[in-house]
Amino acid sequence: MNVNKVIDTYNLLVGTAVTLLTAVFGTFWYIFAAYLILNILDWLTGWYKSRKLHKESSAVGLKGILKKLGYWVVIAVAFLVSGVFVNIGNDLLHVDLAFLTMVGWFTLACLLVNEVRSILENLVECGYNVPQVLIRGLAVTEKLINSETEGE
Numbered sequence: 001m002n003v004n005k006v007i008d009t010y011n012l013l014v015g016t017a018v019t020l021l022t023a024v025f026g027t028f029w030y031i032f033a034a035y036l037i038l039n040i041l042d043w044l045t046g047w048y049k050s051r052k053l054h055k056e057s058s059a060v061g062l063k064g065i066l067k068k069l070g071y072w073v074v075i076a077v078a079f080l081v082s083g084v085f086v087n088i089g090n091d092l093l094h095v096d097l098a099f100l101t102m103v104g105w106f107t108l109a110c111l112l113v114n115e116v117r118s119i120l121e122n123l124v125e126c127g128y129n130v131p132q133v134l135i136r137g138l139a140v141t142e143k144l145i146n147s148e149t150e151g152e
């Protein structure tokens with residue numbers, strides 16, 4: 001097979017994927033892709049933890065997957081509602097409500113932190129030596145995010 005043909009095919013596939021992801025998720029599609037990767041890593045580390053602790057359960061695994069799907073629904077709702085309010089502000093009220101798009105991004109940021117914490121917790125329970133700076137840093141991040149939402 002011709003090397004140029006392989007490179008062209010690769011470029012076509014990657015270009016198509018990036019175009020589709022940008023069309024669906026916007027310019028910052030890679031943040032959503034990172035969240036998806038974290039979802040998968042969390043599921044895998046949770047599965048490994050349950051297997052290592054001899055607590056495997058199909059029902060619990062399915063519940064975890066459904067929970068992750070629910071988080072994607074939460075993200076979609078956050079972005080949808082904020083987008084609707086921005087458009088209502090522009091079209092009907094003639095008020096700039098663009099700051100409301102932060103609701104979606106804030107929701108995604110909170111869920112990203114939760115996924116990373118869950119992955120690290122799974123690894124700690126499996127006996128891995130996770131650097132304390134990661135655990136403490138994520139705890140501080142979560143505390144700051146929660147204090148901002150609670151108005152402290």
